[in-house]
Amino acid sequence: MADCVFCKIIEGSIPSSKVYEDDSILAFKDINPAAPVHVLVVPKTHTESLEALNEENMDIVKKIHSAIQEVARIMKINEAGYRVIVNCGKNGGQTVPHLHYHVLGGAKFDEKII
Ligand code: 5GP
Ligand code: ZN
Numbered sequence: 001m002a003d004c005v006f007c008k009i010i011e012g013s014i015p016s017s018k019v020y021e022d023d024s025i026l027a028f029k030d031i032n033p034a035a036p037v038h039v040l041v042v043p044k045t046h047t048e049s050l051e052a053l054n055e056e057n058m059d060i061v062k063k064i065h066s067a068i069q070e071v072a073r074i075m076k077i078n079e080a081g082y083r084v085i086v087n088c089g090k091n092g093g094q095t096v097p098h099l100h101y102h103v104l105g106g107a108k109f110d111e112k113i114i
Helices: 005-011 059-074
Strands: 019-020 025-029 038-043 082-085 100-106
Touching: 005 025, 005 038, 019 059, 025 059, 059 082, 059 100
Parallel strands: none
Antiparallel strands: 019 025, 025 038, 038 100, 082 100
16 A cells, blocks of 8 residues: 555665565564564554454464564564554554554563553
8 A cells, every 4th residue: 555654665765674574474573562572463465453354364464463463573583472463443552553462572571551
């Protein structure tokens, strides 16, 4: 999508610090990290949010989760553990309208929302 910041990162017109890439997924470091390790995992096909997932495009969820495991291994947080967050829509605090999973690690998170 033309004015989507994550689509621009995927096509390479905005630089990013890439962590993992395959045919359908890109993972890159968050520009404003909220933890020692903070990686965003996104589908290469523009998908607005978790609410835009449906029977036709839901296969990407399996690929995203597999990529998250790979990112955790690459960043060496797989054994200690990590947190995965998906903000969805206005009340969820989503600021970039391209589906993304935050992978946070490298520290123990003491605050618990749930
Ligand atoms: P959201 O608030 O939508 O769940 O998360 C959006 C995330 O994207 C934020 O954590 C923000 O720091 C990150 N972000 C926004 N613009 C860019 C960018 O141009 N490059 C990178 N690497 N991260 C970005
Ligand atoms: Zn996009």
